[in-house]
Amino acid sequence: MSGAALMVTMLVVGALLALTLAVVRLWRGPTAADRVVALDVVFSVNVVLSAAAALGTGRALFLDLAIGLAAIGFVSTIVWARLVAGATEEEP
Amino acid sequence: MTLAAFLVAGGGLALLVIAALGLHVLPDALTRQHAATKSVTLALGLVLAGVGLYAGDAGTWVRILVIVALLVATLPVASHMLARAAVASRNRPEELAAAPRYRSSSPTSTGPTR
Numbered sequence: 737m738s739g740a741a742l743m744v745t746m747l748v749v750g751a752l753l754a755l756t757l758a759v760v761r762l763w764r765g766p767t768a769a770d771r772v773v774a775l776d777v778v779f780s781v782n783v784v785l786s787a788a789a790a791l792g793t794g795r796a797l798f799l800d801l802a803i804g805l806a807a808i809g810f811v812s813t814i815v816w817a818r819l820v821a822g823a824t825e826e827e828p
Numbered sequence: 829m830t831l832a833a834f835l836v837a838g839g840g841l842a843l844l845v846i847a848a849l850g851l852h853v854l855p856d857a858l859t860r861q862h863a864a865t866k867s868v869t870l871a872l873g874l875v876l877a878g879v880g881l882y883a884g885d886a887g888t889w890v891r892i893l894v895i896v897a898l899l900v901a902t903l904p905v906a907s908h909m910l911a912r913a914a915v916a917s918r919n920r921p922e923e924l925a926a927a928p929r930y931r932s933s934s935p936t937s938t939g940p941t942r
Contacts, residue, residue: 740882747875769916781897806895810906821915821916
C-alpha cells in the first residue's frame with residue numbers, strides 16, 4: 737500500500753467513525769438543538785472526506801468543493817439554529 | 829515530511845472522533861455544542877494541514893488556507909447560534925430562568941443571580 741493510499745484510508749476510516757457517531761446523535765437527539773449540533777459535525781466530517789478525495793484523486797477540485805461545503809455548512813447551521821431558537825421562544 | 833503529515837492528520841482525526849464522542853458523552857445540547865464547534869475547529873485545521881503537508885504544492889496550500897480562514901471565521905458564530913438554540917429549546921423553566929437572557933426588555937432583568 738502506497739503512502740497516499742494509506743493516508744486516504746486513514747482519513748476515510750476516521751471520518752466515517754466520526755460520521756457514524758454524529759448520525760446516531762442526529763437520529764436520536766432528544767431536542768431539535770441536539771440535531772442541529774450533530775448536523776454541524778456532519779458537515780465538518782464532509783470537509784474531511786472531501787480533502788481525502790482531493791488527496792486520493794490528485795485533483796485540487798475537491799478542495800474547492802470543501803470550501804463550498806464549509807460555507808454551506810455554516811449557513812445551514814445558522815438557519816437551523818435560528819429556526820429552533822425562534823420556534824421555542826415564541827411560545828407563550 | 830511524510831511522517832509529519834501522518835502525525836498531524838492522525839492527531840486531527842483523533843480529535844474529530846473525540847469531538848463526535850463528545851456528542852454522546854456530554855449531557856445536553858448546550859454542552860454538546862462545545863464538542864461540536866471548538867474541538868472540530870482544531871481537528872479540521874490539523875487534518876487539512878496534514879493533507880497540505882502530504883500534497884505539498886502551492887495550489888493545495890492556498891485552498892487549505894482559504895478553508896481554514898473560513899472555518900475560523902464562521903465556527904465561533906455557529907457556536908454562539910447553537911448555544912442560543914440550545915438555551916431556547918430547554919423546556920424546564922427553572923433552568924431557563926437561570927440562563928442568560930438575550931431579549932431582555934429592561935437592563936434590570938438580568939436573571940436570578942441577585
